Amino acid sequence: MRILTFIVLSLVLFSGCKKDSSNTPGKVSLVAPAKNSECTPVQSDGDNSSIVRFNWNAADHTEVYELQVTNLNTGTVQYRNTSSTVETLSLTKGTPFSWVVVSENSETTASVSSDSWLFYNPGSEITHVPFPAELSFPVQGSTAFRDVNNEISLKWVGKDLDNDIESYGIYLSNENPPTTLLKTTDAGVSELIVEVAADEVYFWKVVTTDEEGNVSTSTVSEFKTR
Template sequence: MKRVYKILSLGVIATLILCCSGGDSSGGIPDPQPVPDPVAAILIFPANNTECNEGEILSAQQSRVTFQWNASQNTDSYEVRLTNLNTNSITSTISNTNEAAIVIQRATPYEWSVTSRARGSSQTASSPVWRFYNAGEGVSNYAPFPATAVFPERGSTLTNAGTISLQWETSDIDGDLASFDVYLEVNNTNPQTLAGSTTENFLEVTVSPSSVYYWQVVSKDEAGNSSVSEVFQFAVE
């Protein structure tokens, strides 16, 4: 009898092992489906390179503007990234819908974009970056948007010294861009030396090897308004 009990016990254990392991592959618990990556949002308002004259005026200095974008697929939340182009200060706002009301400065240029996020996924998707001017009290003509570097790219390293063409891009909602002053210095994060003035969006300069250069662009319009870019940096081997 003891031998029979032992055989029965082994049979019960084997059955339990099969049950716990799910038996064959057809009876097991299916693997969880991966979370699909979010898709980039399409921006709607404020429109790119325009004056924003909508929103709730709070004071002579501030207004509340509702940023809007198309809802994107596989997205649970959005991060609105907003840069004050006068101060280069950055703020972010989280929204679970496709809009966000944000208090911003009047008569000020801004840059904005939206990042889509999904719960359970480490992947994100970013929209294009748009620029606009938030309308100000009694402002009839706005300064150009601050220039952004095209070449050399910020933080890049050039392999050849000699003559290069500094290149940048900008825009003006009034359409009256007039000229650019370009400042360039070696090993000085606050360049004060005027490399040249031009009506084009490029300027040829001479650079030396084993040097780090810093440059900045002042954009001017026909009404006498101007804007100052960030300081861009590149190295020469």
């Protein structure tokens, strides 16, 4: 009986000494640069770049924040690790960017990403290039199920600071990158129903054009069909 009691007490003490596995980092709330906006740089950094300040709200159970800023024209990502909720980066002028903040701590290998916000770092341009369209459906790498007509819906979201998007060009093919232009739609259309074959892998992208002739191209997304 004494041995059994000792074992039970040992288990209780051991479990009480373990780290709290529930301390997964919290999700950051982004503050600035504001979503879908033109940012206000801190200062110029030469002819082609300017210093942009990022800040966000603190997240629970977080020791380190990883700031990730993506140049939407080139796909280049800049990373910064900090324990603060403020960070600055030198960014190319006249360029659209996206940014996220990833929360991390030493008690777990799990990390949590914030939402992704788009912004524009101003330059000397009079008009803004549209943000690359966000491909929302089918989700990247997912399986799309055809309807009774062997069709699926392609959906996207377009944004432009000047609110002068003129058209979207939708490309879809079995090649990466896709080279077949399915259709060009006007600015009020953000969905296209297309016929696809079963058990195929498709790649698609959207090219956005505004009234000034500025053009942006989305990332390429991939999906399988059933």
